[in-house]
Amino acid sequence: MTMLDIVSVALPVPLSQLFDYQVPTDGSLLAPGMRVEVPFGARRLIGLVIEWPRQGAEEVRLYKPIQKVLDAAPVAPADWLEALRWAASYYQHPLGEVIAAALPVVLREGRAVGLVQRHLIQLTDTGRTALHTLPARSHRLRRALQAVEEGTRLDAASRRRALAEGWVSETLTPPPQPVIAQGPELTAAQSSALAALRETPGFVVSLLEGVTGSGKTELYLRLAEDALAAGRQVLVLCPEIGLTPQLTARFRARFGPVVAGFHSGMGDADRAQSWLAIREKQARILVGTRSAVFAPFANLGLVIVDEEHDASYKQQEGFRYHARDLALVRAKSANAVVVLGSATPALETLANAKAGRYRHVRLDERIAGAAEPVAQLIDVNHYPTQHGLSEPLAAAIERHLVAGGQALLFINRRGYAPTLLCDACHWIAPCPRCDARLNLHRGEGVLRCHHCGYVARPPRECPSCGGKSLVPVGEGAERVEEALKNRFPGRRIERFDTDRLRAAGKLEALLDDVHARRVDVLVGTQMLAKGHDFPALSLVGVVNADQALFSSDFRALERLGQLLTQVAGRAGRSAASPIAAEVLIQTREPKHPNLVALLRDGYGALANTLLRERADAGMPPSAHLALLRVEAADRGKAEAFLSAAKAVFPSTRSVQLLGPAPAPMERRDGRARAQLLLSSTSRPALQRALSAWLPLVAALPGVRQLRWSIDVDPVDLF
Numbered sequence: 001m002t003m004l005d006i007v008s009v010a011l012p013v014p015l016s017q018l019f020d021y022q023v024p025t026d027g028s029l030l031a032p033g034m035r036v037e038v039p040f041g042a043r044r045l046i047g048l049v050i051e052w053p054r055q056g057a058e059e060v061r062l063y064k065p066i067q068k069v070l071d072a073a074p075v076a077p078a079d080w081l082e083a084l085r086w087a088a089s090y091y092q093h094p095l096g097e098v099i100a101a102a103l104p105v106v107l108r109e110g111r112a113v114g115l116v117q118r119h120l121i122q123l124t125d126t127g128r129t130a131l132h133t134l135p136a137r138s139h140r141l142r143r144a145l146q147a148v149e150e151g152t153r154l155d156a157a158s159r160r161r162a163l164a165e166g167w168v169s170e171t172l173t174p175p176p177q178p179v180i181a182q183g184p185e186l187t188a189a190q191s192s193a194l195a196a197l198r199e200t201p202g203f204v205v206s207l208l209e210g211v212t213g214s215g216k217t218e219l220y221l222r223l224a225e226d227a228l229a230a231g232r233q234v235l236v237l238c239p240e241i242g243l244t245p246q247l248t249a250r251f252r253a254r255f256g257p258v259v260a261g262f263h264s265g266m267g268d269a270d271r272a273q274s275w276l277a278i279r280e281k282q283a284r285i286l287v288g289t290r291s292a293v294f295a296p297f298a299n300l301g302l303v304i305v306d307e308e309h310d311a312s313y314k315q316q317e318g319f320r321y322h323a324r325d326l327a328l329v330r331a332k333s334a335n336a337v338v339v340l341g342s343a344t345p346a347l348e349t350l351a352n353a354k355a356g357r358y359r360h361v362r363l364d365e366r367i368a369g370a371a372e373p374v375a376q377l378i379d380v381n382h383y384p385t386q387h388g389l390s391e392p393l394a395a396a397i398e399r400h401l402v403a404g405g406q407a408l409l410f411i412n413r414r415g416y417a418p419t420l421l422c423d424a425c426h427w428i429a430p431c432p433r434c435d436a437r438l439n440l441h442r443g444e445g446v447l448r449c450h451h452c453g454y455v456a457r458p459p460r461e462c463p464s465c466g467g468k469s470l471v472p473v474g475e476g477a478e479r480v481e482e483a484l485k486n487r488f489p490g491r492r493i494e495r496f497d498t499d500r501l502r503a504a505g506k507l508e509a510l511l512d513d514v515h516a517r518r519v520d521v522l523v524g525t526q527m528l529a530k531g532h533d534f535p536a537l538s539l540v541g542v543v544n545a546d547q548a549l550f551s552s553d554f555r556a557l558e559r560l561g562q563l564l565t566q567v568a569g570r571a572g573r574s575a576a577s578p579i580a581a582e583v584l585i586q587t588r589e590p591k592h593p594n595l596v597a598l599l600r601d602g603y604g605a606l607a608n609t610l611l612r613e614r615a616d617a618g619m620p621p622s623a624h625l626a627l628l629r630v631e632a633a634d635r636g637k638a639e640a641f642l643s644a645a646k647a648v649f650p651s652t653r654s655v656q657l658l659g660p661a662p663a664p665m666e667r668r669d670g671r672a673r674a675q676l677l678l679s680s681t682s683r684p685a686l687q688r689a690l691s692a693w694l695p696l697v698a699a700l701p702g703v704r705q706l707r708w709s710i711d712v713d714p715v716d717l718f
């Protein structure tokens, strides 16, 4: 009887199991973490070896053989695979899909990739002589040699000839070395914060709470310097592509070429190069968005999560991981220092700090003089708005522009208006596929659904009564922009939203104009609220704060507090501003206790109130949640599935089930959505229950006719 080796492989398929294959008999060596190409049904898939090969008996002939071994060594260090296995189990997601999400596209597709080696090409003595003795007609070669001397590239043919003649020599460039530029002298507050952050080496989590402009980034740079000096690597996570270039540039200015970037704005090849550079220790610092948390660090010593409260750290579809939480897992196994930075920490993080699990370090003041602006409410019951602008807000803009300041108006909605209404019968343009209204995008001349992407031409007359008076109601960024242009002719008004700035480089160009003070008023959605540093900005106006006050989303008030604080933080960053900074917030609810508390006592006070409310309601961080979502052809099917799922839930008193209930937006993209909420005060109990339960859910009859998913630690319940 011949013995064959078999090996378990994780494949990118939605099944939570590994698949066994025969090891090729050609002597290929296999180890966990190596990519292999295997037959799967009629397809060929790229998978990752998960366990060491083991000997199987005769029946292993039933397993198909591996087609191709793609790597000679694991694609990443062992703790990388460990972290992915942990994540697969914690988020209840198939390991093969987790791996696929963690690998750069080119590796996932099975291509052979290596770090591009840079060669240093130099003239030899013979080459230098040749440069002067080459006959005049060899001008092409002469020019090429000249180019080498000047450090520019040689074309392939000239390079070959020059190498053959011994005119040039080629050596691999040594890996880049960090250069450490001098930073500013720390303020007293920064020095004591830094001392606190440095206090214990190794895995410790610190919350660095400081308003925008208080000098947090400078402390990140100092800690990175420590890590580099100790020969270790640094991961810097940042919530948005838009902010990555700015942060990368700051790290590069300090540390030079050892800083690599990683975000979805980069091409696949560049991303793979950054990934490999981290693995090969050629890059020592990686600055990137969410998925940078999966980089194969060889020797991680420091993890920084900037704007740690930001919801975009949570992946909202497929493998629904939270990059901040995974960063902690990676830091722990590498015994790395962690700093979570924010002006408005997530309630989870604050709770951990209050419980003493995280060190709480504060930077209370802005660097040098730039005082924090005072925010005031404008009661729009009193001062009605026109196209989103109340008279006091418009007058304030005027005042700031005349004084040489810059203004930013924040509005949380794209398009021209969220509603198209018939004046006569009150018909409202609905999305045929969702429980939602269509937004009017006047610039494009369309009605668009912001939930499913449905697009239609605006009707000329009311489909319900035939009336001719269809009016846009409410306001989006486009409308506010138009109103500003009418009110301030001759001023440059620019709108910042994804509709306009999708094209690569457009945002950067516009930001340059803002910095050069060629823009007077910025109108923007979410993308303007975060991190950007606008030194001349003196006025921030919030067009409408009310939506969040009445939202059913349990995080709405936390988000509102964060958002208003962040937007307000854009104003008055420079002490040299020609006019004192102001923040004005329009609302119909000037007496709303949460809004009043936020303005009077700040985000910290609001957070304390919200933490108490969450505790009373049994919501995070006092409890841990998981959400089973389902989409079906109709409500009956969706709820029947959830009822069946509930019926097979292992009975445990430590996990509560809520539902089935329709999703807050029940119909979306033509499908009925429902959900079942699980909550527990014990994370391990919730994990145990999920592990026992989900295989039963996956085996329910009719499960293939629906779309379902589990979301562990959901950031919203929609």
Ligand code: ADP
Pocket: 184, 185, 186, 187, 190, 210, 211, 212, 213, 214, 215, 216, 217, 218, 219, 367
């Ligand atoms: P944050 O990250 O909290 O928003 P930054 O670190 O970006 O704050 O600091 C705000 C501004 O102050 C930046 O322009 C930065 O270069 C500058 N800055 C930070 N620390 C100092 C310091 N110790 N001395 C002088 N300028 C500083």
Ligand code: ZN
Pocket: 422, 423, 424, 425, 426, 427, 462, 463, 464, 465, 466, 467
């Ligand atoms: Zn009508």
Ligand code: ZN
Pocket: 431, 432, 433, 434, 436, 449, 450, 451, 452, 453, 454, 669
């Ligand atoms: Zn829709």
